[in-house]
Amino acid sequence: MSARPVRVVENLNHAVHERMRADPRLYVLGEDVADPYGGAFKVTRGLSDAHPGRMISTPISENGITGVAAGLAMAGDAAIVEIMFGDFAGLAFDQVLNFASKSVSMYGRRHPMRVVVRLPSGGGRGYGPTHSQTLLKHFIGIPGLSLFELSPFHDNRAVLARMLDLGEPCVFAEDKVLYTRRMAADGRVDDLFDYGFAGADGTAPAHVSVDADGDVDCLLVAPGGVADRAIAAMRELLLRHEISCRLVVPSRLYPVETEALVSAARRAAHVCVVEESTAGGTWGAEVAHVLHERLWGRLRHPVRLVHSADSVIPAAVHLEREVLVQAGTIRDAVLADLRAERSPV
CATH class of the missing domain: 3.40.50.920 (Rossmann fold)
Structure with a gap:
């Protein structure tokens, strides 16, 4: 009998672990992402113990976090940013729009910018007007920026690898309700599909x-x-x-x-x-x-x-x-x- 599929949050956590092991120039930044807290939704649990020095718990400044991440990418490193709640992405918007995405091409040649901005998003958990929104539409149509969304069907090891390999900034929307759900497995959704x-x-x-x-x-x-x-x-x-x-x-x-x-x-x-x-x-x-x-x-x-x-x-x-x-x-x-x-x- 096959093992029960892992929860989506565990799959995502394993994906970040795997990418950090594979790439010594990859950093993770965000508010309270280091242990023992491990992030608001525990996506980064265990990462600071496994990868000391490359897990950076930051002050409460989404603009600053994203700017530092883009600076690391410009210097040849890679960075994953956790915005604690995607609702606060507006505070990081200038860094995404006018720094990270434009830096891919505005210097006369393509310059890889390996940045992933993670946005825990969506409602369904009773968090109210400023902690429940899905704001991905505000990032549509920005040249040099790709948008992805968390899915129970897609192994995050492949998704995260693709985002970092693109060489351009990516925004990754993660519906918060999905974190506790199980990953789909073995080609079956339920008794019907x-x-x-x-x-x-x-x-x-x-x-x-x-x-x-x-x-x-x-x-x-x-x-x-x-x-x-x-x-x-x-x-x-x-x-x-x-x-x-x-x-x-x-x-x-x-x-x-x-x-x-x-x-x-x-x-x-x-x-x-x-x-x-x-x-x-x-x-x-x-x-x-x-x-x-x-x-x-x-x-x-x-x-x-x-x-x-x-x-x-x-x-x-x-x-x-x-x-x-x-x-x-x-x-x-x-x-x-x-x-x-x-x-x-």
Whole structure:
């Protein structure tokens, strides 16, 4: 019998350990990241004992932490930054936008900048308006910057290695609820759905479906943080409404991995992109643009975008649930599109 899959936080912790062992020039910086605390969500637990001198617990200054990390990268080292809560990424935005990302190319030749900025993100834990947001959309479209999101399907050893090997700054959104979940394993999600990857690369988009080769009524595209809600919606749509869906979960969100999404969308009549952010200037809108440009005339309905409500995020659990995307939100969006198609004019 195979061992029970590790939790996502353990997989991420092992990935950072592995990269630090492999690269003596890799540093980790952040508030309270050293032992015995090991970071607010314990991602860095044990690292300071294993790699003394390269685990740097910093003052409370997201701008300063990110600036030091970018300086290390400019000098030929590499750095992983933990922003304790992704909500505070706004304080580091100038260093990402005007220093780290631009330093890749603004000196007349390509200059590798190996920096990963980790953003524990998302709601679902009752942390309230300033500790529950998903702010990745504010980093979309910055030249020289790549965006990734934590997923239970993608081994973080491969994901972290890819981000550092890119030679350009990366922002890594990590849904906080995922930390305590188990990594997917052995190609099975549950009694109904299987998963696989759209390519041999361990960071290729993951596909979740009943039938990996068949056409479906609707393609769902969602990052790792909302994948569980998308799967719950898929189950209800199939068992109660006989609507088949396939879910694509990218690891790298931006630049959009166009071919994998277009290939999957060709096997569906409808496409729905789901994300936890509020609407406006989002990754989902960029995906919709890519698919519209490539598949105009083939899809039966414009790409549907599903977001959280245009609101601050309450701390009370029942109110928070009303604001954030839920499985029911996704189900209703898919049903609305298919019912509109089937209704007589």
